Amino acid sequence: MALAIPALAESQAPEPQPGTTAIIGGVLWDGTADVARPNPGILIQNGTILRLGVAPAEVGAATVVLLEDDQFIMPGLFDLHAHYAVDLFGEGRVDDYTVNPVLFLANGVTSTFPAGEIDPDEARRGRARIASGEMPGPRIYSSGPYWGSARPGWSHEAMTPDSIRKEATYWALNGARGFKAKGIRPEQLEVLIDVAHAHGLTVTGHLDSGFRNSVNPRDAIYMGIDRIEHFMGGDAFVGTQSAYASLESFDLDDPETLDRIEAQTKLFVAQGAYFDATLSAYDYWAGKDAEVYDYWEDERGFLTPYARAEVESRLPRNPMGQFERIYYMKRRTIKLFYDFGGGDNISLGTDHPSWGEWWSGFGVHRELQSMVLAGLPNAAALRVGTINSARAFGVDERLGTIEQGKYADLIVIDGNPLEEITDTRRVTWVMIRGDGYYTEPLFESVRGKMGPASEADADGWKGNLRFGR
Numbered sequence: 001m002a003l004a005i006p007a008l009a010e011s012q013a014p015e016p017q018p019g020t021t022a023i024i025g026g027v028l029w030d031g032t033a034d035v036a037r038p039n040p041g042i043l044i045q046n047g048t049i050l051r052l053g054v055a056p057a058e059v060g061a062a063t064v065v066l067l068e069d070d071q072f073i074m075p076g077l078f079d080l081h082a083h084y085a086v087d088l089f090g091e092g093r094v095d096d097y098t099v100n101p102v103l104f105l106a107n108g109v110t111s112t113f114p115a116g117e118i119d120p121d122e123a124r125r126g127r128a129r130i131a132s133g134e135m136p137g138p139r140i141y142s143s144g145p146y147w148g149s150a151r152p153g154w155s156h157e158a159m160t161p162d163s164i165r166k167e168a169t170y171w172a173l174n175g176a177r178g179f180k181a182k183g184i185r186p187e188q189l190e191v192l193i194d195v196a197h198a199h200g201l202t203v204t205g206h207l208d209s210g211f212r213n214s215v216n217p218r219d220a221i222y223m224g225i226d227r228i229e230h231f232m233g234g235d236a237f238v239g240t241q242s243a244y245a246s247l248e249s250f251d252l253d254d255p256e257t258l259d260r261i262e263a264q265t266k267l268f269v270a271q272g273a274y275f276d277a278t279l280s281a282y283d284y285w286a287g288k289d290a291e292v293y294d295y296w297e298d299e300r301g302f303l304t305p306y307a308r309a310e311v312e313s314r315l316p317r318n319p320m321g322q323f324e325r326i327y328y329m330k331r332r333t334i335k336l337f338y339d340f341g342g343g344d345n346i347s348l349g350t351d352h353p354s355w356g357e358w359w360s361g362f363g364v365h366r367e368l369q370s371m372v373l374a375g376l377p378n379a380a381a382l383r384v385g386t387i388n389s390a391r392a393f394g395v396d397e398r399l400g401t402i403e404q405g406k407y408a409d410l411i412v413i414d415g416n417p418l419e420e421i422t423d424t425r426r427v428t429w430v431m432i433r434g435d436g437y438y439t440e441p442l443f444e445s446v447r448g449k450m451g452p453a454s455e456a457d458a459d460g461w462k463g464n465l466r467f468g469r
Contacts (some may be wrong), residue, residue, distance in 0.1 A: 020045045021408075021434065022059040028052075029074045029418060031401035034379040036418060039073055044408040047434030050415035051404050065412075065429070065436065072416050072423070074382065075402050075431065076110025076138075076257025076409035077364050078389035080204070080276055081229065083348025084126070084444040085118045088307050088356045088451050090314060095119045096124020099302060099450040101137030103361030106442035108411035111139040111390070111399060115204060115229070115349065116146040116180040118463065124175070129390040136437055139409070141177035141393065147192055149183030150206070150220035151468050168192055172199035178226075178393065182206040186215050193224050202226035203278065203395055210239035218469055221267055227274045227347060229469055230281075232263025240437045248325040252332055261333065263308025265340040274347045274392035277334045279327070279370040281351035284358060285317075286324035291373065292366050294325060296425050299359050299442065307461075311356035331374035338376055346371075347392040348385040356451070365425045373422040379418055 021044040027153065031038040041054030043062075056064075067073070084100045085093040095118045104112055117123040123142060130137035145151050147164070167189070178201050181189055189205065196203045204227035217225075217233025220313035231243040236257055238246060251257055268275055283289055300308050337346065350363035364385065366424075371381040390400025398407045411430045415423025427439050452458045459465050 014052075020050070020059075020062040021065065021436070022054055022062045023065045023073065024054070024059065024067065025069060026071040026073050028067075028402065029072065029382065030403060031075045031383065032403070034377070034418075036416070038370065039067070042073070042402065042410075044431075046086075046432055047408050049404055049406050049408050050089060052402070056149045060193055067412060068305065069095070070416075071428075072413040073402070074411060074413065074423050075400055076411050076430065077108050077385045077424075078111040078348060078393070078400065079104070079109050079350050079364050080113045080227065080347050080359075080389050080393060081115040081278055081281075081351040082109070082112035083351065083353040083360050083439070084114055084123065085313070085353040086356065086450070086461075087353065087463065088303075088311055089458065089462050091465065092461045092467070092469055093118050093353055094461055094466060095122045095126075096450065097122055097406065099446040100360065101126060101130060101135065101328065102442050102446045103141070103359050103431055104138045105136055105432060105437065106362075106427070106439045107227070107364060107426065108360045108413075108430055108439075109138050109361060109364050110411070110430065110432045111141070111393075111395075113178055113204075113393060114143045115351070116143055116150060116182065119467075120144055120270040136435075136442065137430070138432060142175050143178055144171040145177040145179045147179055147184055147188070152467065154183070154321045156185060156188075159188060160381070161187055162423045164188050164191045164436040165195055166270070166408050167289070168195040169199075171255065172196065172201055176201060178202040178204065180204050184215065185213050189215055189220060189225070190223050197224065201392075202392070204229055206230055207233065207243075209233070209237040209243040211242050218264060218267065221271045221273045224271075225273060226394075227276050228268075229276045229351070230278055232261070232264050232268070232275055232333065234260055234267070236260035236264065244322060244326065247333075248322055250329055252335070252336070255340065258278040261336050262340045264336050265342040267469075268337075268342055268345045272345075273344065274345050275337060275394070276349040277330060277337075277371075278349045279330050279334060280363060280366040281349075281375065282323040282330065283327040284323070286327055288319075289327070292369050293358070297362065299362060301357065301447055302359065302450045303356055304448055304451045304453050306454050307356065310451075310458075315357060317355075317357075321467055327426070331370065334371065335375040338380065343380050344383075344388060346384045347389040365422070368417075368424055369421050378421050381421060382424075383418060
C-alpha cells in the first residue's frame with residue numbers, strides 16, 4: 001500500500017542518494033507560522049526530512065510526489081487522547097488495534113497516545129504489527145493501564161504510594177511512554193508523577209475539583225503534572241461539588257469567575273502544563289451539534305454487517321442534558337483560556353471510546369472544528385493538533401512541524417484548512433515514518449471489518465465478559 005510514483009526523468013538532475021523521496025509542488029504550512037507558502041520542495045531520506053528547498057531538476061532518481069498547485073501540505077496530526085477502545089454491545093469496552101490504527105492514519109493522524117489502555121497486552125500486539133510492517137498505522141505511544149478507579153479492580157487501599165512506585169516503575173521499564181490518571185487520589189498522583197519524570201515520561205490526568213478526595217488540577221500542576229484533561233481546574237472549581245457541577249453552572253458574566261479562570265490559565269503557562277480540552281467529546285453523548293457531528297464518510301460502514309445491525313439497533317442514544325450544557329460551556333472557557341494567554345498550552349485529544357456510531361480517527365477533525373467554532377483562529381487550532389501536542393508529549397524535537405531533521409510525518413489535503421477548518425477532513429495522502437499512503441485505499445482495506453462477523457464471535461467483543469468484570 002506504500003506509495004510508488006515514478007521518478008522524474010534522469011536527465012533532469014543528478015541522482016540523489018538511494019531511497020530518497022522528494023515532495024514537489026503544492027503549498028506548505030510547516031507549523032511554525034500563521035500562513036502557508038509555496039512548497040520549496042521537501043527532501044526525505046530514511047524517514048527523516050533532510051532539507052526544505054529542492055527544485056524538480058535536483059531530484060534525479062528519487063521517488064517523486066508531484067502535487068497540484070493548490071494541494072496543502074502540513075504536519076501529521078497528533079491525538080493525545082486517542083481511544084482505541086470500542087463498546088459495540090453496551091457490555092464493556094475492548095481495545096481494537098486492527099481497524100482503528102488504519103482509521104487514525106487515513107484521517108491524517110500520525111501520532112497517538114491512547115490515554116489509558118483497556119487491554120495493554122492487545123495494545124502491545126497492535127503496536128508490534130505496525131512496527132513489523134504487517135499493517136499500516138500511526139505512531140502509538142503506549143500508556144499502559146489507567147492509574148486510578150478507572151482501572152477495573154483498582155483498590156485505593158491496596159494502591160499505596162509504595163505499590164504505585166513499584167508498578168509504575170515496571171511499566172516505565174516495559175515500554176510505557178506516558179501515564180494516564182483517572183480517579184486517583186492526591187498521594188497516589190504525586191508518586192506517579194515522580195516515577196514518570198524519573199524515567200522521562202509524561203503524566204496526564206482526568207481529575208476533578210478536590211471533591212471527595214479527588215485532585216483539583218491546580219494542585220496537580222503544582223505537583224508537576226504535564227497535562228490536564230477536560231477541566232482546567234483552579235479556584236473556580238470548588239471542592240464542595242464535582243467539576244461537572246461547577247463547569248455547567250459557571251456564570252461567565254461574573255468578574256470573579258473570570259478572574260479565577262485567568263489565574264488558572266496563567267498557572268498553566270507559568271508551570272508549563274498543557275490543557276487537553278477535549279471539546280468535542282461531550283457532545284457525542286448529548287445533542288450532537290449538526291455543524292460538527294455530520295458524516296463525510298460512511299463511518300458505520302467500517303463495521304461488519306452483523307456488528308452494524310447490532311449497533312444500529314440501539315440508535316439513537318438518549319442525549320445527556322448535563323453533557324450538552326458542558327459542551328457549550330467548554331467552548332466558551334477554551335476561548336477564555338486562549339485569550340488569557342494559554343494558546344500555546346492547548347493540546348488536542350478526542351476522547352471518544354466508540355460505540356460504533358462514530359470512530360475516534362475521524363474525531364480529530366471534529367475537535368479542530370469545535371476549537372474554531374469556539375473562536376480560536378484556524379492557524380492556532382492547527383498548532384494545537386500538531387506542534388502544541390508534540391511539545392505536550394515531549395517529542396517536539398522530532399515531530400510537530402515540517403523542518404530539517406524532523407521525522408517525515410506529514411499529510412496532503414485537497415483544500416486549505418487555514419481558510420476553512422473542515423478541509424482537514426479532505427486528507428488524500430499521508431506520510432508516516434517516510435512511507436506514503438493514499439488514504440482511500442487505507443479506508444477500503446478496513447471497510448466492513450470492525451467487530452464480530454456473527455453472533456458466534458460476539459463474546460470476545462464484550463469487555464465485561466471477556467475480562468471477567
